[in-house]
Amino acid sequence: MLNRQGRPTQAGAAAAETHETFTGNRALQQIEPLIFEIGHHETTGVDIDKPTPFKSRLGKHARQDGIGLPGLSEPEAMRHYVRLSQKNYGIDTGLFPLGSCTMKHNARLNEKMARLPGFSDVHPLQPVSTVPGALDVMLELARYLMTLTGMPAVALSPKAGAHGEACGMMAIKAAIAAKGEGATRKIVLVPESAHGTNPATAALIGFTVKSVPARADGTVAVEDVKALLGPDVAAIMLTNPNTCGIFEPEIVEIAAAMHEAGAYFYCDGANFNAIVGKARPGDLGVDAMHINLHKTFSTPHGGGGPGAGPVVLSERLAPFAPVPFIHAEDGKSRLVEHKADAPEGNDPFGRMTAFHGQMGMYVRALAYMLSHGSDGMKQASEDAVLNANYIRAGLSDLMSLPFPDHPSMHEALFDDDWLKGTGVSTLDFAKAMIDEGYHPMTVYFPLVVHGAMLIEPTESESKASLDLFIATLRDLAMAAKGNDKTRFTAAPHHAPIRRLDETRAARQPVLKWEKPQPVKEAAE
Amino acid sequence: MRYLPLTDTDREDMLARIGVPSVDALFSDVPAGKLLTEPLDLPRAKGELEVERIMGRMAAKNVAATSVPFFVGAGAYKHHVPATVDHLIQRSEFLTSYTPYQPEIAQGTLQYLFEFQTQVAALTGMEVANASMYDGSTGTAEAVLMAHRVTKRRKAVLSGGLHPHYTQVVETLSEMASDEVVALPADVSASEDILSQIDDSVSCVVVQSPDVFGNLRDLAPIAEKAHAHGALLIAVFTEVVSLGAVTPPGAQGADIVVGEGQSIGNALNFGGPYVGLFAAKSKYVRQMPGRLCGETVDADGQRGFVLTLSTREQHIRRDKATSNICTNSGLCVLAFTIHMTLLGQAGLSRLAEVNHANAVKLADALAGVKGVKVLNETFFNEFTIRLPKPAAAVVEALAEKGVLGGVPASRLMPGAGLDDLLIVANTEINTDDDRAAFVAALGEVLA
Numbered sequence: 021m022l023n024r025q026g027r028p029t030q031a032g033a034a035a036a037e038t039h040e041t042f043t044g045n046r047a048l049q050q051i052e053p054l055i056f057e058i059g060h061h062e063t064t065g066v067d068i069d070k071p072t073p074f075k076s077r078l079g080k081h082a083r084q085d086g087i088g089l090p091g092l093s094e095p096e097a098m099r100h101y102v103r104l105s106q107k108n109y110g111i112d113t114g115l116f117p118l119g120s121c122t123m124k125h126n127a128r129l130n131e132k133m134a135r136l137p138g139f140s141d142v143h144p145l146q147p148v149s150t151v152p153g154a155l156d157v158m159l160e161l162a163r164y165l166m167t168l169t170g171m172p173a174v175a176l177s178p179k180a181g182a183h184g185e186a187c188g189m190m191a192i193k194a195a196i197a198a199k200g201e202g203a204t205r206k207i208v209l210v211p212e213s214a215h216g217t218n219p220a221t222a223a224l225i226g227f228t229v230k231s232v233p234a235r236a237d238g239t240v241a242v243e244d245v246k247a248l249l250g251p252d253v254a255a256i257m258l259t260n261p262n263t264c265g266i267f268e269p270e271i272v273e274i275a276a277a278m279h280e281a282g283a284y285f286y287c288d289g290a291n292f293n294a295i296v297g298k299a300r301p302g303d304l305g306v307d308a309m310h311i312n313l314h315k316t317f318s319t320p321h322g323g324g325g326p327g328a329g330p331v332v333l334s335e336r337l338a339p340f341a342p343v344p345f346i347h348a349e350d351g352k353s354r355l356v357e358h359k360a361d362a363p364e365g366n367d368p369f370g371r372m373t374a375f376h377g378q379m380g381m382y383v384r385a386l387a388y389m390l391s392h393g394s395d396g397m398k399q400a401s402e403d404a405v406l407n408a409n410y411i412r413a414g415l416s417d418l419m420s421l422p423f424p425d426h427p428s429m430h431e432a433l434f435d436d437d438w439l440k441g442t443g444v445s446t447l448d449f450a451k452a453m454i455d456e457g458y459h460p461m462t463v464y465f466p467l468v469v470h471g472a473m474l475i476e477p478t479e480s481e482s483k484a485s486l487d488l489f490i491a492t493l494r495d496l497a498m499a500a501k502g503n504d505k506t507r508f509t510a511a512p513h514h515a516p517i518r519r520l521d522e523t524r525a526a527r528q529p530v531l532k533w534e535k536p537q538p539v540k541e542a543a544e
Numbered sequence: 545m546r547y548l549p550l551t552d553t554d555r556e557d558m559l560a561r562i563g564v565p566s567v568d569a570l571f572s573d574v575p576a577g578k579l580l581t582e583p584l585d586l587p588r589a590k591g592e593l594e595v596e597r598i599m600g601r602m603a604a605k606n607v608a609a610t611s612v613p614f615f616v617g618a619g620a621y622k623h624h625v626p627a628t629v630d631h632l633i634q635r636s637e638f639l640t641s642y643t644p645y646q647p648e649i650a651q652g653t654l655q656y657l658f659e660f661q662t663q664v665a666a667l668t669g670m671e672v673a674n675a676s677m678y679d680g681s682t683g684t685a686e687a688v689l690m691a692h693r694v695t696k697r698r699k700a701v702l703s704g705g706l707h708p709h710y711t712q713v714v715e716t717l718s719e720m721a722s723d724e725v726v727a728l729p730a731d732v733s734a735s736e737d738i739l740s741q742i743d744d745s746v747s748c749v750v751v752q753s754p755d756v757f758g759n760l761r762d763l764a765p766i767a768e769k770a771h772a773h774g775a776l777l778i779a780v781f782t783e784v785v786s787l788g789a790v791t792p793p794g795a796q797g798a799d800i801v802v803g804e805g806q807s808i809g810n811a812l813n814f815g816g817p818y819v820g821l822f823a824a825k826s827k828y829v830r831q832m833p834g835r836l837c838g839e840t841v842d843a844d845g846q847r848g849f850v851l852t853l854s855t856r857e858q859h860i861r862r863d864k865a866t867s868n869i870c871t872n873s874g875l876c877v878l879a880f881t882i883h884m885t886l887l888g889q890a891g892l893s894r895l896a897e898v899n900h901a902n903a904v905k906l907a908d909a910l911a912g913v914k915g916v917k918v919l920n921e922t923f924f925n926e927f928t929i930r931l932p933k934p935a936a937a938v939v940e941a942l943a944e945k946g947v948l949g950g951v952p953a954s955r956l957m958p959g960a961g962l963d964d965l966l967i968v969a970n971t972e973i974n975t976d977d978d979r980a981a982f983v984a985a986l987g988e989v990l991a
Contacts, residue, residue, distance in 0.1 A: 055659050055885050064891030066626055068972065071901035078900065079922040081753075081760040081790045083893075088666045091888015094628055101632045101656070101882060108652035110640035118642055125547055126640050129592050134813075135630075138603025143616045144815030145951045146607070147943045153605030154814050160602075167584050179678035179816065180871035182858070190720050220858035220868035224689075225720035229863040267573035297584055299574050314871065322633075322875030323653040324643040324835070326678070326817030342716070358958055370716025374619055374681035374709040374804075375815025387599055393589035396545045398580075402567045403550050409570055410558045427570045454649055459642075465859075482549035483558065510843070515648035518843035522647075525840035525852040529829065531672050532662035 049516050052103040056533045059090025065097050107516045109459050115481060115489050119431040119462035119474025122293045122315035130384035139383050144375035148355050155346055155353055161382045164389045165330055170302025173338035176330045177377035181290060184310025184329025185221040187372050191308055191333060192255050192284045193225060194340040194369035205254040211240050213264055213466040218257040218288060227254060234468045238264035238423035242273040249281040259288035261429040263466040275305025292316045294405055294430035297398030307334040317385035328381035340369045344376055403479035404430040407486060411475055414490035418497040422469045436471025444500040446471035448508035455512045456492050545589055609812060613978035617926045617969025618951040619707050619782045621807045624973055629809050629882045633875055647850045654849035657837035660881040667787045668801040669794020670823035675835040676873040677820030680804030681713040684780055686833045686867055687800045688714050691748035691776045693831045699724040700748050701741045704731030705755025707782055708956045730960045734759035742769045752780040758926040760790060767797025784808055786924040788896030800824045809879030819876035833867030899925035903970040909983045915990055926969040935966040941989040947982050
């Protein structure tokens, strides 16, 4: 057989031979040591001239010892990090159906905009008169967020979703204190299906968490909420659409019940991508909701951050928004950095972070919003929901749905009932997906569903991509049911590394590199 | 719409496969009357070119640090970042990956986190470091909570040299959690008596060095007194480059070290995203907030890395977690660790030396301007000067002359009686010409 260059490929013979390589590398997959194993203490990849002689003003504080860190020359550093990057899976690699995380396409236009010197190269404390464009970005982003959510105010500064939760709950706590009920309203209701950040946030700022049971259909019942309400309840933290991928059907009644009881409704906005342009939290009775700009508005997840978590607030909570914020009045805007500078009627509860929040993320999110427009954002949400339901329709005859009675929103949730008796676990199934070239879905969350598999394709996938994904999962599902366990229990086989021993990592924590002791000394 | 791959034909086919007449049928759980029928009152979709025009116009209204003689610091610093850094952090596999919950396909992220933790531990002189916080200020608030867990006490003493915004972040969280905070008044000359505040009721003492006025502080006596009373010393820094030149807090007895890592690898970004560095003694590791990356082996015995000790974290422990943090500063960590790897200890020491040398030159030059007094006995790359006029007005006048000359203390601490103080930073970016322009402009403004 000839290939296009006319050379014999001899594919048959090549396939038969497998052997260990001398280096341990496998072609493009290179084993890469730690920088501490390849660098030298005297090496640097940054050329800086020695300063002309001067008299030190460090006093007795001058560092006496070496730091103990190697450097790499520029070519060594480039190769090190490129090789590391090749061991990572990103959205640009393939479908990344991580439920609750909204791994959508990250447009490079947004990266380019964030790097304009007028945004990236401005200091948070340079004179306000020299940064009118930065304030413009913040005001414009705020306008979009308020319009999309139907809420009258927004606190921009929180640095990520959980930080936004803290901000919203602090505003609620401040509002309760202002009514003189700080000593009595101590309980926050959190459904069992909630993200772990919700109870952690409530506890962080001094509330006691009380669990709301999940109904058999995966939603929260207003009757169950009412049964827990009383003068000691401060708020409910409810995710909508919820973590089971369902729009809470009784959300308006739940909000009304909270308000009637003198309490507040905090909405976890992690799943806002399902409803942008389709429904507004402000119309549903929400008092506060954080928006993960790194989910819904596509700022890159970056291997775990940075994010941004602006919080929209109702009229009742708006006066308590933290500093700093921009106060706009009579067509003029003013940066308020201190509580004492707050306009009449405002009583900021404090400060969330040193500066103005995640400006770099504001720029990216605003570029996303401008690009999509109101029509494109609505279409994106519809496509995200359509894609999730298409996957659900393509798999529900083989994989079990815990909540078949509600349509899915932007993510489809399966349980592991269908794996019973196969010897294959949800984790095994996820690891087998890696071998097929996919990032696994979110597994074992939400906690209320046994062996949960939460699939969120986002609007970024084409129909062809979804069809191949569905076909792959169907093939895997049939293999699992057909007791072809080898594809699962030892998976992944083809990743840069095999399954890792997490128990050992936790039992004998090795959290930094230590210089190896010479073997002789170690034996003594 | 360029970001949406589905065609109208696809959408019709998919709806048919699902078995619903329209996409709105999938939104049937939305309560009656709450489903929007018309697009919201916002502009329609735009092409790249138009978006670039709009964003470009806004960006052009701001004065970029590189375009003028620039001496603004007080918690964020303009440094030169090698071109390699921004290239590498934009590689798809780094930029578009998620938190490494599937370690088999995230060894790239995990290995650089492990390297980062090692670098931060070495820089701070501590035994263990986490995989980052949002920034220095939120890290400081988390450190106080951690000290409360370790000591089972709930009272923090904050130095008057701590960045006032950091103080406010700690106060805000502490007030919400009903914890006590004693914040000492602004301490311009590093002469406060913090030792007398330490007794058996105190959980932790929080001290920044270089402090917000630029002074270098002696931490060892504070650590000693704190330890004698069962309290912890939390050492804070906002300028990580200083660790290339000064004795690290770990060598002075600090129990927890937190700092802002923006200076290495990261742009000013008008205040964010930045990267919080967080290190501690290893005996406290199980009380630390945030993610930790650890070494282990795979099924073949090969070395690999995973997120570990996650029973401290919110996704496992929920309301008993050590923190609610989830998303952290991943990509800013990558920028930090690449820049730090390029520098190495040799490069960092040299960088720190140049920063200090430049600051000394500027301090000497400014001391020669009539009516100006340099207040610091010691400093690294930032110091405080007393002016014969209110600093806020002077800074505005300097800006009109094209010089961004520092941060008025009154902007950070209004009403503290510090109106005539200006906090001035000088890094490697400033040339002799920049300094000369600053000195000349200041002379004119004060004349």
